[in-house]
Amino acid sequence: MSDTEDFNQQFSASSPPRQIPCAHLHVLLDISSDALLLLDEAGKIVMANKHTEELFGYAEKELYGASFEFLFPSHLHEASLYEREQYFAIPQNYPKAEGLELYGQKKDGTEFPVEIDLHQLMLDDKLHALGVIHDMTDHKAEEREHATQALHLSLLINLVNLAADAILIRDPVSRILFWNRGAERLYGWSEQEALGRVTHSLLETHFPQSQAATDEALEQKGAWEGELTHTSRDGRTVVVESRQALIRDDQGKPQAILEVNRDITEHQRQEQHPQVGTPGSHSFFLRILDSLSCGVFLLAGADARLLFANRSAHQVWGTQWPFLQPLLEFLRTHDITILNAQGQPFAPDEMATFRAFKKGEYVRGLQSIVSRHDGKRLPILIYAEPFELPANMGLPASERAVLLMYQDITAIKEAEYLKDEFVEIVAHELQKPLSTLASYADLLQRDAKAENLPTFTPHQQKAIAAITETTNGLSSLTEDLLDVTRLQAGRLVLNVQSVNIVPLIQQVTARLQATTSRHQIEFQASSETMLAHVDPSRLEQIMRNIIDNAIKYSPEGGPILVAFKEEPERQRILGKVQDQGIGIPKQQHGRVFGRFMRADNARARQIPGIGLGLYLCHELIELMGGSICFDSEEGQGSTFYITFP
Ligand code: ADP
Secondary structure, rough: OOHHHHHHOOOOOOOOOOOOOHHHHHHHHHHOOOOEEEEOOOOOEEEEEEEHHHHHHHHHHHOOOOOOOHHHHHHHHHHHHHHHHHHOOOOOOOOOOOOOOOOEEOOOOOEEEEEEEEEEEEEEOOOEEHHHHHHHHHHHHHHHHHHHHHHHHHHHHHHHHHHHEEEEEOOOOOEEEOHHHHHHHHHOOOOHHOOOHHHHHHHHHHHHHHHHHHHHHHHHHEEEEEEEEEEEEOOOOEEEEEEEEEEEOOOEEEEEEEEEEHHHHHHHHHHOOOOOOHHHHHHHHHHHHOOOOEEEEEEEOOOOOEEEOOOOHHOOOOOOOOOOOOOOHHHHHHHOOEEEOOEEEOOOOOHHHHHHHHOOOOOOEEEEEOOOOOOEEEEEEEEEEEOOOOOHHHOOOOOEEEEEEEOOOHHHHHHHHHHHHHHHHHHHHHHHHHHHHHHHHHHHHHHHHHOOOOOOOOOHHHHHHHHHHHHHHHHHHHHHHHHHHHHHOOOOOOOEEEEEEHHHHHHHHHHHHOOOEEEEEEEEEEOOEEEEOOHHHHHHHHHHHHHHHHOOOHHHHHHHEEEEEEEEEOOOOEEEOOOOOOOOOOHHHHEEEEEOOOOOHHHHOOOOOOOHHHHHHHHHHOOOOOEEEEEEOOEEEEEEEEEEE
16 A cells, blocks of 8 residues: 555545644655645645655745645636635545646646645644645646547548448458448448458458468468459459458467458459450440340350350359359369259260350250359359351450350249149149049940940940040159159159160050051161160150150151161160151240140141150150250151160
8 A cells, every 4th residue: 555545544534633743744744655735724835745845846945834826826726725715614525626627836837737635634733634736747648648549540440431442350260350331332241240250251252272372371471462252242243352461469479360352343344355346335235244134254265265254144153253264174163063954064065165166056045053162053044156256356266256145044943843843743633533533444444345244335435435545644644744843853763774675666666556547657677686775664655755746746647767776886876756747847946845845836736735745755865865856847747866875
């Protein structure tokens, strides 16, 4: 406890005035490190310790007998007098006047801030006051310093918030400690939402190399600069030029990372646009392309380097495809795979882009799935076509280009999924009554043949045959519907084995020939045994469908050729089913393998069908590793080609 504290305690407000012999008091006053003085009831100084003399610059004799006000500048005299009067009137501790700044005045006239405690005490039976004068010069200077620092800090924060750049501070484990307005504007998260979150997971940061490489540079050099790709709150891809600095404490331990991110998304996109046409038309066309919701890419060279991408293009990848980076390298770097509709990865040659590049093929609406590093799977339609580059692009004339278009069909797929679910429920519900009907019709037919029962009239027999035929038709329809839903859900399981397809197809042909007298179905096979890797019941379903179509869509009758041959050099079997029927109109060729697709001429002639057979054939053949395509001319007939491995 200091002398003063001790002293103050002895003279606390609640205790009665102390009787202290004068001689003791002198000793006490001098050992105190505070400026102390003793006043009589008239306010005259009767004693002052050494510190008071030093603080005010007077000798003891100059102070002795002087009034208390003598130590204060004249403009405070009234106040101090008032305080003193207050004090003697009310025997309490010196009341610190609210908001009153007290200044002492030294002998040389300089003023300095003080705080005064006055305590009553009885000396030689007379009321006196002991004044403790605290020099507040250092304390006031500190207060001013703090106020200045607080002001500077608030100015600095205002300045940082004025900046257009995103400025953030994160701790060594990347939790956000500071998030300026620029960051709120760029990324869409408010300060409240961002604080405490881990930057890289909040912003889905993609690093030029890896996070480890960036962290290592920060650790070793204390700073890092480079491009980062972030994702904003609303899913936009944001490319930033990032400058980062590592701040360490006195022991060299990492304390925080300062990060300033400048948005260069637009700038980078502009850079990626090659100069085509006049400046006016250039920006106009870019605006049009940017307003499209589908991704548009222009690729050049055998390795499919990116020349141009519109605004929506990067959304499908979830990351930025850097200008001039080859397609496969980009996919590999970001762990992105393009899958076919069945969920199998495309071999590079099967990808729409390379089909267009290498074979000059026009790919229209190839159903695919983009499987991304973040686990998202986006169903898309891909369109790709060879593209002629203008001469002023500065690329070799021999350089081929491809225009690629991706359309996100997530919403369509979701609607399809609901529809499939509905179809599956209905088909299941139909199966039971249908099988009951079929078994009763079968029973009646057997009864008709039994000798001991009364025979049915010809009319009744016709009715039973009609019931059987209709229920069979309906069962195969519900089976088809269920197959469609199984395929869509990836639940269709094949039983693939090595099968001699010749007798199998012969049987199908013979069975279908028995259903028509107006058509002559000829079966040709280059050898008696042709082994294929297929699911035999599915192959039967496929052949039944294609030959049945040939019959159905040749309403005038005519020859139908079913021919199969081996192609050992390509390790496959090629087959065709040729008719001379109504053919398929050219404008509908692209959609023949779609679900519920029916050509106009088939509808116009009211040929029954629901447009699922060829869709199923296409999907099943592809699942077995084969292919199907056709040639057809309206009014001339159609030829369907199929291959099996
Ligand atoms: P469905 O025959 O039940 O309508 P498919 O899926 O088997 O369904 O065939 C789809 C459409 O393709 C048919 O509706 C028809 O317009 C056309 N089509 C299929 N095969 C032939 C053919 N051999 N000749 C003419 N048109 C055909």
